[in-house]
Amino acid sequence: MxxxxxxxxxxxxxxxxxxxxxxxxxxxxVLDTFSVQVLTEALIMSLFAMSFALLYGHxxxxxxxxxxxxxxxxxxxxxxxxxxxxxxxxxxxxxxxxAGVWAWIMGYLCVRLSGIYFAIMTVVVSQCTFYILxxxxxxxxxxxxxxxLLPPEFLVNARHYYLFILLVVALASAVFYIIVNxxxxxxxxxxxENIVRSTFVGIKTRNHMHKAFILSGLLAGLAxxxxxxxxxxxxxxxxxxxxxGNAVFMGILGGASSTLGPFLGALxxxxxxxxxxxxxxxxxxxIGLILFAITFFAPGGLMGMISSYFTKRTRRRITET
Amino acid sequence: MSIDLFINQLFSGxxxxxxxxxxxxxxxxxxxxxxxxxxxxxSFYMVASYVTWTFSRILLGYNFSFFIALTMxxxxxxxxxxxxxxxxxxxxxxxxxxxQLLITFSIIYVIDDLTKALWxxxxxxxxKPDFLTQAITVGAISFPMAGIFVLALGIVTGLGTWFLLARxxxxxxxRAAYSYKEMISCLGxxxxxxxxxxxxxxxxxxxxxxxxxxxxxxxxxxxxxxILIECFCVMVIGGMGSFVGTAVASLLVGLTYSFGIxxxxxxxxxxxxxxxxxxxxxxxxGLMGTVGRMH
Numbered sequence: 001m002x003x004x005x006x007x008x009x010x011x012x013x014x015x016x017x018x019x020x021x022x023x024x025x026x027x028x029x030v031l032d033t034f035s036v037q038v039l040t041e042a043l044i045m046s047l048f049a050m051s052f053a054l055l056y057g058h059x060x061x062x063x064x065x066x067x068x069x070x071x072x073x074x075x076x077x078x079x080x081x082x083x084x085x086x087x088x089x090x091x092x093x094x095x096x097x098x099a100g101v102w103a104w105i106m107g108y109l110c111v112r113l114s115g116i117y118f119a120i121m122t123v124v125v126s127q128c129t130f131y132i133l134x135x136x137x138x139x140x141x142x143x144x145x146x147x148x149l150l151p152p153e154f155l156v157n158a159r160h161y162y163l164f165i166l167l168v169v170a171l172a173s174a175v176f177y178i179i180v181n182x183x184x185x186x187x188x189x190x191x192x193e194n195i196v197r198s199t200f201v202g203i204k205t206r207n208h209m210h211k212a213f214i215l216s217g218l219l220a221g222l223a224x225x226x227x228x229x230x231x232x233x234x235x236x237x238x239x240x241x242x243x244x245g246n247a248v249f250m251g252i253l254g255g256a257s258s259t260l261g262p263f264l265g266a267l268x269x270x271x272x273x274x275x276x277x278x279x280x281x282x283x284x285x286x287i288g289l290i291l292f293a294i295t296f297f298a299p300g301g302l303m304g305m306i307s308s309y310f311t312k313r314t315r316r317r318i319t320e321t
Numbered sequence: 322m323s324i325d326l327f328i329n330q331l332f333s334g335x336x337x338x339x340x341x342x343x344x345x346x347x348x349x350x351x352x353x354x355x356x357x358x359x360x361x362x363x364s365f366y367m368v369a370s371y372v373t374w375t376f377s378r379i380l381l382g383y384n385f386s387f388f389i390a391l392t393m394x395x396x397x398x399x400x401x402x403x404x405x406x407x408x409x410x411x412x413x414x415x416x417x418x419x420x421q422l423l424i425t426f427s428i429i430y431v432i433d434d435l436t437k438a439l440w441x442x443x444x445x446x447x448x449k450p451d452f453l454t455q456a457i458t459v460g461a462i463s464f465p466m467a468g469i470f471v472l473a474l475g476i477v478t479g480l481g482t483w484f485l486l487a488r489x490x491x492x493x494x495x496r497a498a499y500s501y502k503e504m505i506s507c508l509g510x511x512x513x514x515x516x517x518x519x520x521x522x523x524x525x526x527x528x529x530x531x532x533x534x535x536x537x538x539x540x541x542x543x544x545x546x547x548i549l550i551e552c553f554c555v556m557v558i559g560g561m562g563s564f565v566g567t568a569v570a571s572l573l574v575g576l577t578y579s580f581g582i583x584x585x586x587x588x589x590x591x592x593x594x595x596x597x598x599x600x601x602x603x604x605x606x607g608l609m610g611t612v613g614r615m616h
Contacts, residue, residue: 288430
């Protein structure tokens with residue numbers, strides 16, 4: 001489907017990725033339980049940020065509705081676990097499948113629209129999902145949500161769960177990296193840069209956008225599942241505009257077009273959430289001001305700032321010599 | 322369906338349409354003329370309600386307190402709009418579309434949280450003037466005056482804005498900006514000032530909507546997000562930037578909601594969403610939008 005081409009994957013990336021992985025595994029044994037939980041949340045959220053980055057940073061589609069798929073995955077998993085009593089890992093697959101199906105249906109509708117209409121439609125979809133989850137009391141539990149989502153015995157320990165999440169996120173981000181650098185991913189970039197010319201060179205733009213939409217829905221769904229296992233419960237609020245806004249915030253903060261951006265954004269967001277919200281209840285204000293500053297002054301995000309610094313330094317060196 | 326029920330639903334649908342129209346028209350006009358979709362529009366709507374509440378509380382006991390509160394909140398909101406335009410919005414006009422959306426989106430967080438800090442999280446009720454608490458009864462149906470007032474406000478504001486757009490010099494300039502921005506400045510018209518005027522007009526419209534809302538509902542932090550789906554649907558159904566299209570679409574959506582609620586009580590909002598989905602699949606530019614103009 002995506003025509004994987006290993007030539008695009010640089011050995012440097014492999015080295016960096018593996019060493020980050022080793023450091024993360026090490027941190028899982030060294031840190032105290034609270035920090036491990038914070039790191040777990042950061043990893044989960046980085047998947048969520050990645051789902052936004054795939055659409056915005058790589059395809060140029062601004063989605064304000066990632067919360068819909070995040071919630072759909074979580075609810076699919078939670079319902080399969082509590083109502084049908086299926087095995088844990090089968091439930092995870094069902095949750096991902098549910099998010100994928102919802103993204104497939106909604107993506108069909110959304111990718112027919114472009115630019116601003118697309119953005120509006122994603123907001124509408126996410127709010128509608130929120131209403132469905134909120135009002136369908138008999139199935140979703142409405143405002144109360146669903147509690148008691150216990151993982152199997154060997155994952156109850158925070159450290160074990162952290163390692164499990166690390167494994168899942170590492171696999172998912174490897175797949176993400178391969179997809180983004182495959183011919184398919186490059187054609188997505190082509191769509192981002194100029195959709196009219198992409199059509200001219202023969203890229204089926206709508207089809208590609210739909211595929212990217214589904215992939216991002218799957219990623220968001222996976223993030224939702226892992227998140228609801230992490231918190232042991234699921235509430236409808238994860239579908240609304242604020243939850244989608246979190247994905248936007250993390251993606252933009254780190255830099256949506258870069259590979260490491262979502263990780264950095266998610267890490268900073270979770271750290272801010274864990275420590276700033278203890279000092280002040282004006283937490284949304286802080287989020288709003290940071291998001292404003294980033295989008296206003298540095299649209300490339302933190303990774304964009306870093307890479308532009310290196311570009312400038314290299315240029316300066318070249319001119320000096 | 323009995324005729325009484327029909328008329329009752331028709332009336333409530335019309336009131337709803339008037340509100341949708343008041344909220345959406347400013348947003349869609351701003352988008353059409355300036356080219357910026359203001360995501361924070363719904364937060365302005367909420368702030369306007371709170372400001373109206375504050376003024377009507379200060380003026381409690383005076384005659385015409387509500388009308389003075391409405392005027393004062395319109396003045397306050399326009400001043401606020403002027404400040405925001407000078408500080409931020411004027412820098413957005415030349416940005417790319419996603420950046421505009423993201424910046425206005427970040428403003429939602431700031432405004433919502435400041436509103437929460439200033440007015441608290443509990444819902445507030447406004448003391449309605451005496452004549453608005455009564456109802457006109459015709460046969461077995463009674464029409465609450467508050468609803469009639471909101472409807473009238475919607476119609477009067479709509480006609481007034483239409484007159485401004487269709488019959489005055491400013492309106493002609495605004496319509497020209499809708500179709501060909503570059504030419505406006507070539508003709509020696511200060512386009513920045515036109516944009517400022519448009520932004521203030523859009524906030525004025527939403528401020529009227531925000532003042533009308535407390536008459537039929539309660540002022541709370543979620544009111545902007547509660548109306549968001551319907552208004553975005555109205556906007557895309559009518560065609561972005563089309564004033565008449567917005568009026569038609571808000572009628573369509575308001576009536577769909579009020580009759581849909583009889584058939585599928587909990588899913589009326591989803592019905593609107595489906596309506597938008599169907600219309601957009603066949604006419605992606607909306608009912609009265611310009612063909613091919615998708616931004």
